[in-house]
Amino acid sequence: MIRTQRLAAGVCALLAALAAGIAFPAGAVADETTASAPKVDLVLDVSGSMRAKDIDGGTRMAAAKQAFNEVLDATPENVLLGIRTLGANYPGDDRKAGCKDTAQLYPVGPLDRTEAKTAVATLSPTGWTPIGPALLKAADDLDGGTGSKRIVLISDGEDTCAPLDPCEVAREIAAKGIGLTIDTLGLVPNVKMRQQLSCIAEATGGTYTSVEHTDELTDRVNQLVDRAADPVVTPVATQGADSCAKAPTLKSGLYTDREEFGQERWYRVDVDPGQELRASVSVSADRDMNPDYGVLLRAVTVHGREIVRGEAAGIGRTDVISTGLRYPKAESDEDEAPAETVCLQVTNSFSAASGVKTTPGMPLELTVDVVDGPSQASDVASFGLGRGWWLLGALVLTGFLAGLLWGWLSRWRVSIWRTN
């Protein structure tokens, strides 16, 4: 009996220790890694139209509030979450004032669920729909840190603050920040709104979702927040030059850059003898493009001779077009053979209708890996080994003929020996 109690006590102590062990480092890590923690800013439309009662019998606002409450409960610990509203404060008719109406409801930081929920509860549908300005401010909210950044925009109407096109704003934000994604959700959307919100999403590599029910909204926002929490490699910003001589030298890693229509981008990579260069490049279609496009990646020597190229062309709807190449540099007999500088040239054949802005350029993602070289093939088949019935037949025939010959030879020798 005593033994059982002791055992139970021991188990309890062990569990407590484990729990403490799990709890404490989590807290400590949160402090240490705030700089690299993922950040999410939820941007909620609180314009007058949110009063409409068309989501599961309740108002759009009620649906959004319910979804927010559930999302706040489910937000992972390591995510720094903030909430921004648009059209929450200015009820008047002055367009200028209405289009500035965006406020930070809850600052981006470690989440206090009760406080955040209280803040959300105070919201009531009021003003205009200044999506563009709200996005700009939201991008500022997320400024700093090295973690992934995500804006989740929930809106029920298109932007009412032209001429500032929220789509252009999104593209500019994407061009400024690295790893910032805007996901959009449209509540009971119409055609124009769908186009606008999906344009915003595509400009930053985000997603667009139409929402008709509260649970859809909750699920989707939860999914997006969870996605933000997944650790992702953040690419390093670089700027390719327009010729190899001026190009930046890259090491193994993931890089990002911008490339305009018809522009050339050059990079340099040093490859030692016996090493293999692997490079892949993706150019994103972040705006309205013509449906035929392509990308070309060339590895060129410093003297301009092409070594190898990767090319890809595509047709139709796409988020990205990508290609890659391998260049194994042969072993050198010299002891201290110098590394070869390989120039990488990236060009694209995207095009767009005349009205589409060409700057900033399209996002370009470049992966460079310099690894040990492959062992070259000296024969087509593995180790020059054979396979199949023809091989067996040939071997059997050869063996048989060899045996026969050997037999005759020895008989002949024996008979010669006998006669002598």
Next chain:
Amino acid sequence: MRITRVVSATLLALGLAAGPAAADSTPSASPSEDSSAPTEAGTSFRTAAEIDQGRTVTASGSAGDYLYWSFPADAGQRPTVKAKVKLPQEHAGQTWQIDVYDGLRRRQACQYGAQARTAAPGTASVDLACVLRTVRAWSEPWADDPLPGTYYVRLTVVGLKTADLGLPMDAELRVDSEDIGGSAAVDGSLAEPLVPGVAVTSEADEEDASASAVLSSIEPEDGWSSGWWSDRWVWTAVGGILAALAGIGGYALTRGSGRPTRVPPAA
């Protein structure tokens, strides 16, 4: 003498039987359902959800999303990617497509399979399939043959009406592969599989084991094959044995049975 013949005949028969038996290709991936299979897909090459072969994974998204998964494929395998898209009850007809890219983000051709398919209005689901070429252990740098490493699958809608944009959808994806065996065993091998970021990962491993995010940490369940084994060893060895036996047979034939007749018995 007779014993030798019997033994050699038996060996011959055995060899003939064993050769093709060992050479027979067997399907590699055994189907296994797992509750821990991913229920999410990524939205770019960088965030692609890593999946194993022989396991059905699911994901939910919206029409218009680009869903990405990545799976490992090793030398000698011929992967088949199958996807099923479940559409909402009401839609105006959508065309869905899967594309497969290798570890260098080069698009890989499908030998056969319906890579893109249009769902007529009201259809509940679309099935897509793509059978890749056999993965080789080595190829020339100028070729885009499939090589061992990470493979990316992108599932997206390529044709839809604006009214359908953003509608919810569910996807199911499964990758199986057939083991092609020795007929696809080529000479040469890569030092590292074609896994993006492998150079960065191996550096990080040396410095600090707890490297956080990596581009692709994918690996087959039983590791990458070393590439030296193939059933070509069996075929060649059996061929050698058969040749030796045939040699003995040929030799024995020339000897006839017993002593040559021409030799006088008193010699």
